[in-house]
Amino acid sequence: MIGAVGLVGRFGGAVRRRAASSVSPDFTLTNATVTTQWGVAVVGELVPNGATPAGAYFVLVGNPAGFAVENG
Amino acid sequence: MSIRVSAHSRSDLRLAAQVSKPNLSLARSIAGQGGQVRGWWQACFVRIPASGFTDNAIYPLFGRDNGTQGAFSANSDHVFRIGFDGVGSANNSGASRLRPVVVARASTGDVGAAGNNHMAAMAQMTRSPDVFLVGYGVRNTGTAGSPVWTGFVFHCRVGGTPSFELLTVAAGYVTGTTSGLLRQVFSAGGALTAVNKARVTEDNTALEHAALAQGDFPWDTVNNRPHFDAIAALAAGSGAATLYDYADLAAAQLAGTLPFSNCDQGLSEITHWFTLENLTAGLTNQGTAAGDNLTHTAQNTAAGQINTAALLGLADESPIAPAHWAPPVPVITAPPVKFFGGRGTATASIAGTYASTVQRRWERMSDNAALAGLDWATVTATAGAFTVADVLPVGGPYRLRVRAAADNAIVAVPLEDVLVGTVAVMHAQSGMELTFGGSDVWSQNHINLPVAAGAQGIVVNLSNKLGGSTATYAQPLVQTRRLIGGETPAIRAGAVACLNAWAAENPGHPLCIVNMAMSGTAMADWANGPNGADLTTNGGHASWRYMGAIGVMPGVSSGNGSGTAEVMAAALGRRADVHVMMWHPGISTDPAVQADYVAKIDARWSANTNAPWVLLPSWRTDNTGSAKGVTARAAHVAMVLDVLGARGWLGPHWGDIVMDTAGSLHAAYSGVVVGAQPVLDSDQAGVFGRLGVGVSRTGAGIGRVAAWVFNAAIPVTFRTVSAWSDTNRATVNVELGKPGRTLNGAAVRADAFHVSTNGGSSWTRSGFTAALAANGTRVVLTPADGGTAWAAAGTNLRIEYLREFIDTSEEQADEALQAPLFDGLIYDAGTWRGRLGAGGAGTVLQGTGTGGLTVEARQPGSRLLTSERFSGSRPVTVRMMAPDGVTVLRERTLMIAAV
Numbered sequence: 001m002i003g004a005v006g007l008v009g010r011f012g013g014a015v016r017r018r019a020a021s022s023v024s025p026d027f028t029l030t031n032a033t034v035t036t037q038w039g040v041a042v043v044g045e046l047v048p049n050g051a052t053p054a055g056a057y058f059v060l061v062g063n064p065a066g067f068a069v070e071n072g
Numbered sequence: 073m074s075i076r077v078s079a080h081s082r083s084d085l086r087l088a089a090q091v092s093k094p095n096l097s098l099a100r101s102i103a104g105q106g107g108q109v110r111g112w113w114q115a116c117f118v119r120i121p122a123s124g125f126t127d128n129a130i131y132p133l134f135g136r137d138n139g140t141q142g143a144f145s146a147n148s149d150h151v152f153r154i155g156f157d158g159v160g161s162a163n164n165s166g167a168s169r170l171r172p173v174v175v176a177r178a179s180t181g182d183v184g185a186a187g188n189n190h191m192a193a194m195a196q197m198t199r200s201p202d203v204f205l206v207g208y209g210v211r212n213t214g215t216a217g218s219p220v221w222t223g224f225v226f227h228c229r230v231g232g233t234p235s236f237e238l239l240t241v242a243a244g245y246v247t248g249t250t251s252g253l254l255r256q257v258f259s260a261g262g263a264l265t266a267v268n269k270a271r272v273t274e275d276n277t278a279l280e281h282a283a284l285a286q287g288d289f290p291w292d293t294v295n296n297r298p299h300f301d302a303i304a305a306l307a308a309g310s311g312a313a314t315l316y317d318y319a320d321l322a323a324a325q326l327a328g329t330l331p332f333s334n335c336d337q338g339l340s341e342i343t344h345w346f347t348l349e350n351l352t353a354g355l356t357n358q359g360t361a362a363g364d365n366l367t368h369t370a371q372n373t374a375a376g377q378i379n380t381a382a383l384l385g386l387a388d389e390s391p392i393a394p395a396h397w398a399p400p401v402p403v404i405t406a407p408p409v410k411f412f413g414g415r416g417t418a419t420a421s422i423a424g425t426y427a428s429t430v431q432r433r434w435e436r437m438s439d440n441a442a443l444a445g446l447d448w449a450t451v452t453a454t455a456g457a458f459t460v461a462d463v464l465p466v467g468g469p470y471r472l473r474v475r476a477a478a479d480n481a482i483v484a485v486p487l488e489d490v491l492v493g494t495v496a497v498m499h500a501q502s503g504m505e506l507t508f509g510g511s512d513v514w515s516q517n518h519i520n521l522p523v524a525a526g527a528q529g530i531v532v533n534l535s536n537k538l539g540g541s542t543a544t545y546a547q548p549l550v551q552t553r554r555l556i557g558g559e560t561p562a563i564r565a566g567a568v569a570c571l572n573a574w575a576a577e578n579p580g581h582p583l584c585i586v587n588m589a590m591s592g593t594a595m596a597d598w599a600n601g602p603n604g605a606d607l608t609t610n611g612g613h614a615s616w617r618y619m620g621a622i623g624v625m626p627g628v629s630s631g632n633g634s635g636t637a638e639v640m641a642a643a644l645g646r647r648a649d650v651h652v653m654m655w656h657p658g659i660s661t662d663p664a665v666q667a668d669y670v671a672k673i674d675a676r677w678s679a680n681t682n683a684p685w686v687l688l689p690s691w692r693t694d695n696t697g698s699a700k701g702v703t704a705r706a707a708h709v710a711m712v713l714d715v716l717g718a719r720g721w722l723g724p725h726w727g728d729i730v731m732d733t734a735g736s737l738h739a740a741y742s743g744v745v746v747g748a749q750p751v752l753d754s755d756q757a758g759v760f761g762r763l764g765v766g767v768s769r770t771g772a773g774i775g776r777v778a779a780w781v782f783n784a785a786i787p788v789t790f791r792t793v794s795a796w797s798d799t800n801r802a803t804v805n806v807e808l809g810k811p812g813r814t815l816n817g818a819a820v821r822a823d824a825f826h827v828s829t830n831g832g833s834s835w836t837r838s839g840f841t842a843a844l845a846a847n848g849t850r851v852v853l854t855p856a857d858g859g860t861a862w863a864a865a866g867t868n869l870r871i872e873y874l875r876e877f878i879d880t881s882e883e884q885a886d887e888a889l890q891a892p893l894f895d896g897l898i899y900d901a902g903t904w905r906g907r908l909g910a911g912g913a914g915t916v917l918q919g920t921g922t923g924g925l926t927v928e929a930r931q932p933g934s935r936l937l938t939s940e941r942f943s944g945s946r947p948v949t950v951r952m953m954a955p956d957g958v959t960v961l962r963e964r965t966l967m968i969a970a971v
Contacts, residue, residue: 025961027952029936036941036970038712038722040793043968046934048952052962055955057847058934060810060948061963065785066940067948068793068809071849072931 025052040068073349073481074117074280074389077258080272082385084260085355085366090136090252091284091344093150093178096210096221097246102287103326103341109216110288110339112253113209115306115318117230117393120154120170121276122200130155130173131274132259133206134282136252150253151175152208154197170197172225174208176239178248183210183223183239191225195235200276203230203392205307210241211288211338213296221246224289226298228307230394234300254284254344258386260371280393283318283345283359288338290321290330301332308394315396318342319358349399350388353479402426402458402474402484408550408643410487411530411584413495415649415782416466418679422487424458429477430484432460437469437488450477464492466581468528489554491528493582494574496778497640497648497677498589500655503690505589507566507770509533514553514563521565521768522558527575528582529555531567532640537590538609539616539631548616548626548636550643566771573775577786583775586648588640593618594658598637599669606635606672619672637676647679650781652723652774654708656690661707666715684781686721687712688774722941723777784942793937795871795925802859803852804927806871809939811848812898820844820851821896826872827853829865832924835872844898847957851898862927870924873898938968945969 031044057071102108135151155173176183206227214220223239261271290302304312322340324330330337345359355366405423412420434446468491476482531553540546574583597607598618606619620635674681689708712720780786794807822842826835840855952961
């Protein structure tokens with residue numbers, strides 16, 4: 001099952017070798033720079049690819065200082 | 073120290089060559105004064121042993137022997153002896169008495185009768201433990217042009233009365249130059265197999281401060297004798313109004329300032345002065361003939377003689393001279409607070425006093441080892457003062473040792489328990505002040521909260537913080553309370569919790585908490601009172617102020633216009649590393665006053681005018697939308713943004729820390745006990761399983777916030793980031809910065825959300841429900857009217873989440889009963905229940921302005937946000953989750969650059 005916890009990388013690679021047309025769920029960030037402030041500032045949009053199922057959402061791993069995710 | 077004979081006939085202390093007697097008739101230069109026709113004198117402190125002196129003996133103490141054999145009877149010797157005669161021999165000192173016996177002889181003459189001069193007219197001396205100053209010499213009691221030569225002997229028991237006897241000086245003695253005045257201290261005799269009472273110093277005889285002076289001893293012109301007041305001044309004799317050592321006496325003679333009546337002051341130059349404080353430094357000549365030192369010299373080492381091991385027979389002994397002879401020691405001036413800020417990069421300066429060069433060493437008190445690069449090294453003293461100035465590493469407690477460079481045995485009382493780390497200055501009024509104690513008291517550690525293992529800190533406060541009352545002045549004084557890992561100090565638990573939270577992020581890094589906050593004061597009181605001066609403290613004395621004149625300290629009878637900020641800054645070397653402020657309600661809304669306050673603080677804490685300031689915005693949750701509360705919050709934010717600039721840090725909402733509701737912003741600190749447990753402020757110890765709501769919680773928050781300033785990687789806690797509606801306000805979705813949860817299956821509390829329909833002027837927290845989304849990323853608010861009012865509000869609709877809503881929790885909260893109410897709050901996954909928002913660094917709530925999230929249209933997609941100001945680049949790992957909340961679809965670590 002694509003996307004199982006802990007298996008994302010391994011299965012993704014295998015899929016690419018087996019069938020180039022099979023795409024794993026993935027995302028990109030539209031921007032990687034930001035002018036920070038005491039309050040919320042937008043870094044960029046998190047854009048899922050076409051293989052991402054509807055209802056997917058984003059969370060941060062750990063408890064990184066100074067970051068948050070907004071799910072639209 | 074002194075030196076005593078531990079075994080006679082072994083060794084003595086000897087000059088390389090004798091000091092010869094000068095031709096007294098010739099004018100000499102003495103003490104820099106030419107044309108002096110004067111004599112000489114010698115003196116020493118002696119303690120005669122309690123036993124051992126036997127009949128018909130005359131034991132030598134110091135002088136010049138002939139050929140190192142202890143034979144003083146030749147024509148050219150001078151020697152001072154103590155004689156004992158138990159039978160009244162005519163040749164000794166009289167019946168059963170101890171008296172001086174002197175030989176003062178030149179090759180062509182003598183002082184007194186030929187042979188030993190037995191001072192039969194002098195008072196007898198007494199044995200140990202008594203100590204005597206003994207002396208003898210020859211003086212010109214006439215003039216330079218018409219000299220009259222008089223020999224004299226004196227002694228004075230320490231604390232007793234002087235005694236003397238005069239000696240006739242033979243004419244030939246005056247001009248003779250071949251005899252020796254001094255060659256050795258102690259006498260070990262020669263070619264002996266047993267003590268020769270005429271040639272050796274007896275066992276357990278102790279000597280100290282042996283000196284030879286060229287010149288004339290002060291003279292009593294009425295009584296024609298060595299002046300008793302001068303003798304008493306040296307010996308701390310009975311009734312002595314002035315105390316001198318040899319140098320003091322000689323200096324006073326030179327200056328003509330001896331305060332004695334009927335006194336021919338004379339003139340003396342102390343050419344040889346051996347302190348005899350020990351067998352090392354005590355042998356160095358302290359007189360003007362520098363370098364002419366004593367050497368510990370073995371005697372009687374030939375085969376078959378008594379001394380079979382060299383350099384035995386003399387031993388260091390406790391001092392015998394009066395206290396005023398003790399060598400001056402370096403004195404370290406203890407700073408008011410033994411803490412140095414600067415986080416290990418600033419120079420710690422400690423002053424002290426000493427007449428000459430000293431050496432210093434810094435060491436750890438834990439193992440007494442020297443700090444790296446800070447072992448003994450020379451520090452130059454100028455005009456009697458020295459300053460130790462070193463950059464010390466973060467840590468402690470340390471010990472500073474100082475000793476005389478010329479004599480390592482002369483040591484200062486060490487300065488101990490010195491810490492080096494971060495100085496955090498607390499500003500504002502009672503809400504802040506009470507966390508660390510009251511205005512004049514440390515209060516109690518109601519929950520017996522111990523200092524975390526390994527943590528080190530100190531809290532600084534002022535006694536009489538108001539300078540007394542309006543009518544009566546009471547001197548404000550710096551007070552400190554040490555916080556030491558494992559101990560439970562008697563101080564309000566907030567201080568302990570603050571240090572513990574700090575130490576959790578900064579192990580081994582001491583924290584100094586300066587409680588500069590003062591109850592009931594407004595910022596304007598400190599900053600710009602009448603005529604540009606800061607005000608007198610409320611209810612305090614008129615001579616004492618908040619800021620205080622720079623460089624002025626309060627006195628015993630007047631505050632002298634000094635003030636709290638000035639005294640505390642001076643006590644810490646004017647170095648602050650971080651300022652922490654929560655100033656509700658007294659913060660000024662005037663940027664000019666805010667800037668003035670900052671400038672005046674910087675002027676006093678002037679060693680680091682770039683220290684960051686963390687402001688903890690407050691918000692009164694009285695449901696009425698208090699303009700005062702909102703205004704105060706806005707003023708905090710504006711001060712960060714507009715006044716402090718790059719130095720400003722917008723910290724978490726005070727409510728995240730204090731969990732207070734009714735508006736005092738005082739954290740609970742009562743010691744009310746229900747059953748066997750205190751009901752307040754109890755959870756920091758993690759014992760009772762309830763929420764901490766008191767000063768321990770406040771303190772922990774402040775400690776963590778302070779840590780956050782220096783380590784931005786300390787993670788944020790829960791916060792909200794945006795609000796949106798796609799139902800025309802029938803529902804409003806509040807996006808959380810990270811997934812949240814409630815406790816024990818409780819529904820999220822709607823009354824933790826505050827809603828304004830007028831742009832933040834007033835707020836309500838009723839009329840709607842709240843539900844946490846299944847994945848925890850948002851809360852959905854549903855107004856009871858279907859959204860009519862919220863839709864009508866348009867852009868004035870704002871949403872705020874405040875977690876300080878538990879009624880009755882203020883100060884006297886019954887925490888045990890209130891605890892379940894906290895279950896419905898929103899916690900992030902990493903937040904332990906008892907530490908909800910406890911200083912969650914970076915929980916800045918909804919940004920700036922009057923607060924609250926404006927309600928926008930729904931964003932079409934997801935966004936990565938930053939929630940605090942930072943610089944440089946930081947990594948962040950984003951995980952894309954499947955709708956099931958379990959499956960990870962993709963995870964990426966992204967590097968985000970702040971520009």
